[in-house]
Amino acid sequence: MSERFGFELRRLRTQQGVSLKALSEMAHYSKGYLSRVETGARPATPELAGRCDDVLGAGGALRGLVADQDPEGQSAEPLRPAQLPMAVPDFYGREAVLARLDGLLCEQRMVVCAIDGMAGVGKSALAVHWAHRVRDRFPDGCLFAEIDGPGQDGAWVTPGEVLGGFLRALRPGGPLPTAISERAALFRTLLDGRRMLIVLDGVVSAEQVQPLLPAAPGSMVLVTSRVRMAGLRSAQLLSLDPLSPREAVRMVAAIIGDQRVAAEPVAARRLVEACGLLPLAVQLVATRLAARPRWQIASLVERLEDEEEGSSVLDLGGAAVGTAFRLSYERLGWQAAHALRQIAQLDGPDLSLAAAAAALGADRAEAENLLEELVDASLLDTPAPGRYAFHKLVRSFALSLVRRAELATAGPAGVALAGLSDRIGR
Secondary structure: OHHHHHHHHHHHHHHOOOOHHHHHHHHOOOHHHHHHHHHOOOOOOHHHHHHHHHHHOOOOHHHHHOOOOOOOOOOOOOOOOEOOOOOOOOOOOOHHHHHHHHHHOOOOOOEEEEEEOOOOOOHHHHHHHHHHHHHHHOOOOEEEEEOOOEOOOOOEOOHHHHHHHHHHHHOOOOOOOOOHHHHHHHHHHHHOOOOOEEEEEEEOOHHHHHHHOOOOOOOEEEEEEOOOOOOOOOOEEEEOOOOOHHHHHHHHHHHHOHHHHHHOHHHHHHHHHHOOOOHHHHHHHHHHHHOOOOOOHHHHHHHHOOHHHHHHHOOOOOOOHHHHHHHHHOOOOHHHHHHHHHHOOOOOOOEEHHHHHHHHOOOHHHHHHHHHHHHHOOOOEEEEOOEEEOOHHHHHHHHHHHHHHHHHOOOHHHHHHHHHHHHHHO
């Protein structure tokens, strides 16, 4: 079958004076792959046959040679992928958020839900936990992609790379179209009539998501991002807050044991409050306690409540909260980054727009734009119009940036100290 198709493809191509390079550009398949198909070294897929049939005007002759066959000569049915990573074992709470996600399940339309929140608040853990809980509602499988990471060329993962991974999972061994629009079209075709759950973790912008959306009803796309996805059309937006004190204490008990928490209930409450109820910080501190069974909870609380020492205590095993915040900070424009450092130095649990404008030396409109950029980046909260507030750990992170800048301007000795401080804070 492969040799017969390759012979006919070459005959039609040469008959029309179409070079292999030209056919590659017309059909969006690589020249090397087409060459191997023509020699019979690689079998043709129905997609390839259909594309070549169209561009060469074969009238269905090429399609008929490989109808309903995949590269191995078997049924062309897509596979059922199961790509979800392992669920977090010590996941607790979030009942209201989980119930809201349950309410979005719908077989009559395609659903998109974007979960946003600050670094370390548990967006990925929530998404994966819920996806495992409802995976039976998606009988055709689950796809997962971590967007917030380096791609093939070291830059951020592109939608084209994600689509390539998804298509290989659905049709392993088949050729991939070159153009992202062609990959997106093939992806929508393969998902047509199927019910699949797609989890896109760590999305940076709505533009990354748009090519990855199926069109047919029944599937669901779950997005996590540090940025509010207001530009993602028809998406249900869900902002994730830190844990409640009860949920955070339950997480500590799951890690260090119920007996230790029961022995020091007040200290356990102070511990999670010192962590700002942020799941990542709570987990890091509880893990440290678990590795030190003779430590009293209260002794670690005293160190956490010391602002000068707190950031180093939270730095555990290379997974520091400061590192998570830094990723959000480095994506800011320089003016917003400057604003973050400036307003972190103001006293009080929150601040007004007027106070921020005065600190920044800007008018109210300019200051509001900068503060709203920080809100959209999940580095600042807005409890009411014209009022803004820091999460305590974000504020500590911003103040550490200020201290490093001051040390760096103090001369060679200050530069050395700034470098040491930077390594400690990571």
